[in-house]
Every structure is written in C-alpha cells, then in structure tokens.
Amino acid sequence: MNTTHYHTKRLFPFFLTFLLISCGLVLAQRPVQAQCGPLDVAFVIDDTASLGGSLSNIKAELNNILNDIEKASGNDYRLALVTFKDNVTVSEAFATNNRATIAPKIQALFAEGGEKVPEASDEALNTVINMLAASGRAQVGDFTPGFRERAYKMIILITDAVPGGFDDIYTVGIDDVRAHSFAVMAKEKNIKLSAIYVPTYAEDTAKVKPIMQDYATTTAGFYLETAQNGTGTATAIRTIISGCGSTSTTPTVGFGIPSEIKPGSVLFFNLYTSDPAKPNAENTQINLTNTDEQRPVIVRIFWVDSATGIPTDTFACIPATKHINMRASEIDPGITGYAVAIAVNLNGVPIKFNSLIGSSYVKMKTGHSAVLNAVSFAALADQPVEYTEGDETVTMKFDGAKYDLAPRVMNIDNFPSPLDGNSTLLIVNRFGGDLTKQNPVGSFGNLPSVFYNDAEKAVNVNLPGNACQTRNELKDGYPRVIPRFTLQITQGHTGWMRFSSGDGTAIMGATITYNPNSVRNGGKNLRQVALMDLEQYIIPVTVPVFTCS
Known part of the structure; x- marks a missing residue:
C-alpha cells in the first residue's frame, strides 16, 4: 500500500497548562535531574510546517534543556543537530561541550515545507547511526565524528509523520521494516533511540505511533507523546535526559561495570x-x-x-x-x-x-x-x-x-x-x-x-x-x-x-x-x-x- 497525502495547516487553541502524554499519561511536573556521566546527544528533528508548535516549545525551554545536559553529563557532553523534511540536513555534528554553537542553530530552526506525509526521518536516523557523508545522498553536510565509545549514546527523534525515505512515499511492509532495521543497528551500537511523537493529525496516529514505539522498545529508549500542538516537547526532551536516555539497566557484567555475579577486589x-x-x-x-x-x-x-x-x-x-x-x-x-x-x-x-x-x-x-x-x-x-x-x-x-x-x-x-x-x-x-x-x-x-x-x-x-x-x-x-x-x-x-x-x-x-x-x-x-x-x-x-x- 502506497500512501501520499496532504494536510492543510491548522491552528490550535493555546493551553493554559502544558500537557505531556507519555504512554497515555499526562505529566504536569518538571523532570528531575539524573547524573549520567559522559553524554553524546543527537537531536533529529522534523522541521516541516506542522512542527512549528514543537519548535517554539523547544526554543522557549532550550536553556533549561542544555542546563540539564550539562548537569547530567558532569559537563562532559557532545551535541549534534540533524533536521529533515524530504531530505536531511546536518546542521551540527558532534563537538565537545558545544552548547555555544548548537544553541543559535536550534533557535534559528524554522518550520516550513513538507506538506506531504511521509518525511525522511528514517534516512536522518541512518545518517546519525552510520555516520554518513552527504555524497550521493539527498543530504546536506557530513555527519562526522560519530558517537564516543565511552559515552552514553542518545538519539532524540521528534516528528509527526511516518518515515518515507527520500522518495516521499510510505509503503507498508517496506518503509516500516526499514525503519525497524535502523533501530536494530542503533541497538547493536548501544545507541538509545528515544522517540517523541507529536500527534498533529489524529488520523495518522495508528500508523506513526507503532513505528515510534518500536524505535524505543528495540533500543531501550523512551517513547513519549506531546499535546497535539506540540506543547510539552521540551518537557519530553528533559524527561529523556533525566533518565539518561534509557529505560533499561546497565549491563550486569563487563569491563568497568560492578556486578553481583562476578568476583572482584x-x-x-x-x-x-x-x-x-x-x-x-x-x-x-x-x-x-x-x-x-x-x-x-x-x-x-x-x-x-x-x-x-x-x-x-x-x-x-x-x-x-x-x-x-x-x-x-x-x-x-x-x-x-x-x-x-x-x-x-x-x-x-x-x-x-x-x-x-x-x-x-x-x-x-x-x-x-x-x-x-x-x-x-x-x-x-x-x-x-x-x-x-x-x-x-x-x-x-x-x-x-x-x-x-x-x-x-x-x-x-x-x-x-x-x-x-x-x-x-x-x-x-x-x-x-x-x-x-x-x-x-x-x-x-x-x-x-x-x-x-x-x-x-x-x-x-x-x-x-x-x-x-x-x-x-x-x-x-x-x-x-x-x-x-x-x-x-x-x-x-x-x-x-x-x-x-x-x-x-x-x-x-x-x-x-x-x-x-x-x-x-x-x-x-x-x-x-x-x-x-x-x-x-x-x-x-x-x-x-x-x-x-
């Protein structure tokens, strides 16, 4: 089944209080801090017209988000920013403690275009997970360097659309399967993929939500939902940071890892x-x-x-x-x-x-x-x-x-x-x-x-x-x-x-x-x-x- 459809822009009422829907739950409290150690966080963001509310919400809370990352990492962090419509743009690759350079780029994000659903979220993930160069792809900018081995590796994906690669077509049994394959690749590299779903269009939820949930389930990341107008996106990001990007536990045995099932000194x-x-x-x-x-x-x-x-x-x-x-x-x-x-x-x-x-x-x-x-x-x-x-x-x-x-x-x-x-x-x-x-x-x-x-x-x-x-x-x-x-x-x-x-x-x-x-x-x-x-x-x-x- 091929799906290509159009949406017109909608206006949503302003909410007096924000809503964050996490697995069906409304959260109205500020996330807490968690000390995670070294963090590499890649923001993979849909910047099409329908995500305007989410982008505004992120910008308003950006200082708090970056403060959380500094505290959670003990000021040992690297950030990356990748956006997508029907193509992929690497706005900032990983760099050490790069708050000063990534913050203005996030503040400059502008929601436009992308009237068609799907979007190239899967290819954006491919770029980050596999450190892809722009050559031969519908991509601007190379994604290099990649994640550090010793850091907690985290991708935060934000979108309201199904993945469709670069051809702007979503095919059941092809694009959803391909999206899952990127989640498997992330898992193999110990990258936690957290998915924030913005339910802009209720009729799309049945298709988008299972894919987003699969990203999180496969990699032990978070799956979170915002309000329909994107309110709560920043709170969702802060929730992910507060949990070190993962809903799982540290492996029980390995180099440098304390355990109750191994001998020690x-x-x-x-x-x-x-x-x-x-x-x-x-x-x-x-x-x-x-x-x-x-x-x-x-x-x-x-x-x-x-x-x-x-x-x-x-x-x-x-x-x-x-x-x-x-x-x-x-x-x-x-x-x-x-x-x-x-x-x-x-x-x-x-x-x-x-x-x-x-x-x-x-x-x-x-x-x-x-x-x-x-x-x-x-x-x-x-x-x-x-x-x-x-x-x-x-x-x-x-x-x-x-x-x-x-x-x-x-x-x-x-x-x-x-x-x-x-x-x-x-x-x-x-x-x-x-x-x-x-x-x-x-x-x-x-x-x-x-x-x-x-x-x-x-x-x-x-x-x-x-x-x-x-x-x-x-x-x-x-x-x-x-x-x-x-x-x-x-x-x-x-x-x-x-x-x-x-x-x-x-x-x-x-x-x-x-x-x-x-x-x-x-x-x-x-x-x-x-x-x-x-x-x-x-x-x-x-x-x-x-x-x-």
Missing part, C-alpha cells in the same frame, strides 16, 4: 543489622569467599554505622578456595549499616585480587529477611592505588581505570502494592567517601526520582537523603506523591522507580519485601542504570596484626 554489602538482646530475631551473617585456587588473601572489612556515618573495621584471612562467615551481632552488635570489604596486602594497602565473592543473610524483627549478594568491584589496574611507604592513607578511585566505575542512577525494578499486605523496605547507601574513622564516611543528598505505576504513569518526586544510609517502607507518605502512593499502586498492582543522588555522589541500595500471606518475600539489590567515574574511597593504611597463608 572490593565487595559492597547493602545492609547489616543485629539485635544483641535477640540475635535469633534480628541478625546478619556476612559470607566472604576466596575463589582463587592458589593464593590466600587478607580482607579488610569496614562496617559503617548508618546513624553516625562512622566506620569501624576488622581484618580477616581467607585461604585459597575457602570462605568465612561473620555475624553482625558478634562484630558490630546493635548497629545497622552497610559493609565494604577490600582486598589488601600485608601492609594493609589495597591490591588487585579479583577473586572475592560474598553474600549476606539478613533477618529482621519486622519479618523482613533476604539473601543479598555482595556487589563486586574489580580492580582494573595492576596497582590500583598510589602508595609510598609511610603514607597514612590511600585513595581508591572508582573511575573505570583503577577500579570499576561507581553507580550513580539506580532502579527499583518492581515493588508490590502495600494494599496486598506487602511491606517493602527501600535501603539506599552512599558509595564512596572517607573510611579513615576520623570523620563520618559521607552522605548522599536528596534523591530526585521518577515514580511509575504498572500503567507507566509517572510522577516526579524527591526522596529525602542527607544520610549515609536511609531505610524506609514504601507506602503512603514515602515517597510523598500526589495522588498518594496507594491510589497509584492499587491492590494487585506493582510499580517501579528510578532515582539518582541530587548532589552527584554514587549510591547503591536494595529492597526487601515481607508479606506473611504471600510467596513474595525476600530482597534484591537495586539495578544500576548509569555509572560515574568520579567516586573514591579514602582508607587508612593499617598493617594487619597477623600474616595470611
């Missing part, structure tokens, strides 16, 4: 607790295993008190292929917090020993219990810290060069409704800081969050922080959302949430659910969505009082 335990008066009712058993078949290892464990932020520490020797168990009631009785285990040498200096795994068995008087694997951080350098004899402290850098990167944006991928008798605890921890025992280890700020129900209705909210560890039950009042929690996560339904630390520190965490009348009991670590390369631990250098063999 540093292990992070999200929770320990005990009641010395009733240790059988509330206690934690920490397990550490040395998987190396030949070498023993000394491990230094820091136990961080969530109330004061002050750590204490112990040493342990683990022979090759052996494991040890430690109970919180015997090591740090009556204290609740988190633990960090670090492989060290005979001088107490951190070493590369990527053979440690661990887990914790947590039981609480409230009925909550879980087995939580330790999250492992590998040492990447043969000498992961700089140390000179006599140094009293060393700095462990989680920068993707010395040690794995540190988590900055986290997901609670699923939590049940409290109306079904569920009690879900959310534990959030500061990762990184000062372990010298002279000062509190450090805290994280408030947590800018996006809260979703299982209809993907989203609400922006801040979770209170300013602590080294927070533990709160997910229920009415936490998070404080309107409508309240149980009106959004109703009986028989579930939700999920994404958040980052508002002050840019690294965070980790877990959830533990208890329901005496359900099989849904236990806990799991939070999923990391974005990583950072600026976190560190400062630890005192202390010689162990024993040798290890």
Whole structure:
C-alpha cells in the first residue's frame, strides 16, 4: 500500500497548562535531574510546517534543556543537530561541550515545507547511526565524528509523520521494516533511540505511533507523546535526559561495570543489622569467599554505622578456595549499616585480587529477611592505588581505570502494592567517601526520582537523603506523591522507580519485601542504570596484626 497525502495547516487553541502524554499519561511536573556521566546527544528533528508548535516549545525551554545536559553529563557532553523534511540536513555534528554553537542553530530552526506525509526521518536516523557523508545522498553536510565509545549514546527523534525515505512515499511492509532495521543497528551500537511523537493529525496516529514505539522498545529508549500542538516537547526532551536516555539497566557484567555475579577486589554489602538482646530475631551473617585456587588473601572489612556515618573495621584471612562467615551481632552488635570489604596486602594497602565473592543473610524483627549478594568491584589496574611507604592513607578511585566505575542512577525494578499486605523496605547507601574513622564516611543528598505505576504513569518526586544510609517502607507518605502512593499502586498492582543522588555522589541500595500471606518475600539489590567515574574511597593504611597463608 502506497500512501501520499496532504494536510492543510491548522491552528490550535493555546493551553493554559502544558500537557505531556507519555504512554497515555499526562505529566504536569518538571523532570528531575539524573547524573549520567559522559553524554553524546543527537537531536533529529522534523522541521516541516506542522512542527512549528514543537519548535517554539523547544526554543522557549532550550536553556533549561542544555542546563540539564550539562548537569547530567558532569559537563562532559557532545551535541549534534540533524533536521529533515524530504531530505536531511546536518546542521551540527558532534563537538565537545558545544552548547555555544548548537544553541543559535536550534533557535534559528524554522518550520516550513513538507506538506506531504511521509518525511525522511528514517534516512536522518541512518545518517546519525552510520555516520554518513552527504555524497550521493539527498543530504546536506557530513555527519562526522560519530558517537564516543565511552559515552552514553542518545538519539532524540521528534516528528509527526511516518518515515518515507527520500522518495516521499510510505509503503507498508517496506518503509516500516526499514525503519525497524535502523533501530536494530542503533541497538547493536548501544545507541538509545528515544522517540517523541507529536500527534498533529489524529488520523495518522495508528500508523506513526507503532513505528515510534518500536524505535524505543528495540533500543531501550523512551517513547513519549506531546499535546497535539506540540506543547510539552521540551518537557519530553528533559524527561529523556533525566533518565539518561534509557529505560533499561546497565549491563550486569563487563569491563568497568560492578556486578553481583562476578568476583572482584572490593565487595559492597547493602545492609547489616543485629539485635544483641535477640540475635535469633534480628541478625546478619556476612559470607566472604576466596575463589582463587592458589593464593590466600587478607580482607579488610569496614562496617559503617548508618546513624553516625562512622566506620569501624576488622581484618580477616581467607585461604585459597575457602570462605568465612561473620555475624553482625558478634562484630558490630546493635548497629545497622552497610559493609565494604577490600582486598589488601600485608601492609594493609589495597591490591588487585579479583577473586572475592560474598553474600549476606539478613533477618529482621519486622519479618523482613533476604539473601543479598555482595556487589563486586574489580580492580582494573595492576596497582590500583598510589602508595609510598609511610603514607597514612590511600585513595581508591572508582573511575573505570583503577577500579570499576561507581553507580550513580539506580532502579527499583518492581515493588508490590502495600494494599496486598506487602511491606517493602527501600535501603539506599552512599558509595564512596572517607573510611579513615576520623570523620563520618559521607552522605548522599536528596534523591530526585521518577515514580511509575504498572500503567507507566509517572510522577516526579524527591526522596529525602542527607544520610549515609536511609531505610524506609514504601507506602503512603514515602515517597510523598500526589495522588498518594496507594491510589497509584492499587491492590494487585506493582510499580517501579528510578532515582539518582541530587548532589552527584554514587549510591547503591536494595529492597526487601515481607508479606506473611504471600510467596513474595525476600530482597534484591537495586539495578544500576548509569555509572560515574568520579567516586573514591579514602582508607587508612593499617598493617594487619597477623600474616595470611
């Protein structure tokens, strides 16, 4: 079936409040910031006459959009601008921190032409994904350089039309299939493609929307809709930036990526607790295993008190292929917090020993219990810290060069409704800081969050922080959302949430659910969505009082 049709320009009433329709949801709150690390963002924008409202909306909010990108990237970003009608124009290719050059080009965009539907959105994507030159194509300007390997790679597509290549004809079974092939190419290159659909013409939605949704679904990007007149386009862009361009989680295993399913040189335990008066009712058993078949290892464990932020520490020797168990009631009785285990040498200096795994068995008087694997951080350098004899402290850098990167944006991928008798605890921890025992280890700020129900209705909210560890039950009042929690996560339904630390520190965490009348009991670590390369631990250098063999 070939489709070539025409639309006349329409005038839409001015809305007193903006609407953003995301998967059928109206959002009227400003998106939150998320610290993502290095960002490469390519704007691929339909600048035909019917997109005038969207372009005006983007221009009005452009400073806020660019501010979001600077904050989310830690000022390590590159931006590109590609527009399309029935041809493609590369207005700006990627360049380092190029706010000053791309901003006037976006402000100069003018909506005109393109009376025919479809438009060349697919070819614009082809240009960006495959770094195409203009030669031999209906394209102005070369798209080079391409995305950086180490950056979060993001395309934001904005259009109201089906894709039709350069021939201005949309054919079912050809152009939609070709559009999907570009999404697959993006996925293979780890590029997140987010699609913002402007429903200018209601009669086109049945054709356009599935294609736009497929872009997002295939690449784990966002699919968002605006109001019919384009109001909410800027808010949609900011929502995408706030989520680091992706609805998925970071891969669980890979170079520089911390994981609970690999061995490492540093292990992070999200929770320990005990009641010395009733240790059988509330206690934690920490397990550490040395998987190396030949070498023993000394491990230094820091136990961080969530109330004061002050750590204490112990040493342990683990022979090759052996494991040890430690109970919180015997090591740090009556204290609740988190633990960090670090492989060290005979001088107490951190070493590369990527053979440690661990887990914790947590039981609480409230009925909550879980087995939580330790999250492992590998040492990447043969000498992961700089140390000179006599140094009293060393700095462990989680920068993707010395040690794995540190988590900055986290997901609670699923939590049940409290109306079904569920009690879900959310534990959030500061990762990184000062372990010298002279000062509190450090805290994280408030947590800018996006809260979703299982209809993907989203609400922006801040979770209170300013602590080294927070533990709160997910229920009415936490998070404080309107409508309240149980009106959004109703009986028989579930939700999920994404958040980052508002002050840019690294965070980790877990959830533990208890329901005496359900099989849904236990806990799991939070999923990391974005990583950072600026976190560190400062630890005192202390010689162990024993040798290890």
